[in-house]
Amino acid sequence: MRDVPTATYDEVDALDTIELPPPGTIRRGMLRFSHPTLVEWSWPYTAIRGTADGPHLALTSGVHPAEYPAMEANIRFMRSLDPAALRGSIVSLPLIDVPAFLPRTPFVCPIDGKNPNRCFPGDLNGTFSDVMVDAIFRSVIQPADALVDLHGGDMVEALAPFSIYSVTGNDEIDNRSAAIGRAFGLPYLIANRPQPGGLGGTSVQAAAAAGVPGIITEAGSSGLLTEPETRMLVEGVENVLRHLGMLDGEPRQASSIVEIDRFTWMNSPAEGMWYPSVAVGDTVTEGQTIGRIGDLFGETLAEITAPHAGDILFITSSPAMRRDGLILAIGAR
Ligand SMILES: [Zn+2]
Numbered sequence: 001m002r003d004v005p006t007a008t009y010d011e012v013d014a015l016d017t018i019e020l021p022p023p024g025t026i027r028r029g030m031l032r033f034s035h036p037t038l039v040e041w042s043w044p045y046t047a048i049r050g051t052a053d054g055p056h057l058a059l060t061s062g063v064h065p066a067e068y069p070a071m072e073a074n075i076r077f078m079r080s081l082d083p084a085a086l087r088g089s090i091v092s093l094p095l096i097d098v099p100a101f102l103p104r105t106p107f108v109c110p111i112d113g114k115n116p117n118r119c120f121p122g123d124l125n126g127t128f129s130d131v132m133v134d135a136i137f138r139s140v141i142q143p144a145d146a147l148v149d150l151h152g153g154d155m156v157e158a159l160a161p162f163s164i165y166s167v168t169g170n171d172e173i174d175n176r177s178a179a180i181g182r183a184f185g186l187p188y189l190i191a192n193r194p195q196p197g198g199l200g201g202t203s204v205q206a207a208a209a210a211g212v213p214g215i216i217t218e219a220g221s222s223g224l225l226t227e228p229e230t231r232m233l234v235e236g237v238e239n240v241l242r243h244l245g246m247l248d249g250e251p252r253q254a255s256s257i258v259e260i261d262r263f264t265w266m267n268s269p270a271e272g273m274w275y276p277s278v279a280v281g282d283t284v285t286e287g288q289t290i291g292r293i294g295d296l297f298g299e300t301l302a303e304i305t306a307p308h309a310g311d312i313l314f315i316t317s318s319p320a321m322r323r324d325g326l327i328l329a330i331g332a333r
Pocket of ligand 1: 063064151
C-alpha cells in the first residue's frame with residue numbers, strides 16, 4: 001500500500017455538491033455548505049474518477065472523531081488508488097464530525113452533544129449534528145451506489161472487528177449490503193434488524209432506506225491509531241471495490257465470517273467503577289458472569305451476567321460508568 005507516484009491533484013473547493021472530476025483524474029479540496037448553521041465549517045474531500053465507467057462509492061469515516069484507524073485507512077486508501085485502474089468513481093470524506101476532532105470528544109459533536117450516527121438522514125431544521133448529517137447525506141451518500149462507512153472503537157471502547165448492515169425488509173438492498181459485508185471480510189458480520197429501543201439513525205440505515213446498500217465497519221480500539229486494524233480496513237475497502245467490479249480481481253476470501261443475528265447492547269444497573277471479566281472476542285454462555293460494577297469503596301453494587309450465549313463484540317474500556325451507561329455488547333448467531 002503506497003501512494004500512487006504519478007498522482008496529481010486538481011484542488012477544487014466544493015459548495016453543497018461535489019462535482020466528479022474528468023475521467024482518469026483526482027480532485028480534492030474542502031467541501032462547504034451554504035446552510036447558515038454550517039457556514040463556518042469545511043470538510044476535506046477527495047473524488048477519484050476511473051478511466052472506465054462503473055459504480056459510484058461513498059467512502060466515509062470520522063463520524064466518530066477518535067476512530068483513527070478508520071480515518072487513516074480512508075486517507076491511505078485514497079492516496080493509493082490509481083484512477084487508471086478504477087472503473088467508476090469514489091467520493092471520500094475522511095472526517096465527518098469535524099468539530100469533534102481537535103477537542104477529542106468521544107462519540108458526540110461538542111456543538112450540540114449529539115451522536116451524529118444517531119441523526120441520519122439528518123434534519124435541515126435541527127441542531128448542528130442534524131444539519132451536518134443532512135448536508136453530508138445529500139451531497140455524498142445519497143448520490144452513491146454503495147456506502148462504506150469506516151468506524152472503530154472510539155476513545156473509551158474496545159472491540160472485535162465487525163461489519164454491520166441494516167436490514168430494511170427490501171431483500172434486494174439487504175442482500176447487496178450483506179454481500180458487501182462478506183466481501184469486506186471482517187471476522188463478524190451483523191444483520192441489524194429494527195427493534196424497539198434498537199440502534200437507529202445510523203448512516204447505513206438511512207442509506208439503505210434511500211436505496212443505497214452499505215456497511216459500517218469497525219476495527220481498532222480506545223482512541224489508538226494501530227497499524228494492523230488500519231491495514232485490515234484498507235484491505236476491506238479494496239475487497240469491496242473488487243466485489244463491485246471497480247477494481248480487477250476477486251475479493252481476498254476471509255477464512256471464516258461469523259454472521260450475527262442477535263446483537264444485544266447491555267447497560268449498567270448502577271453508577272460506579274466497571275470491571276469486565278471478559279475480553280472482546282470471548283465466547284460466553286447464558287448466565288455467565290461477565291463483570292461487575294463496584295462503588296468507590298470497593299463494594300460490589302452489581303454482578304453482570306450474560307443474558308444469552310454469544311461472543312463479546314465490544315466493551316466500554318473506561319471504568320467510569322453511569323447508571324444506564326453502555327457496558328458491552330454480545331452477538332449471537
Ligand atoms: Zn463509530
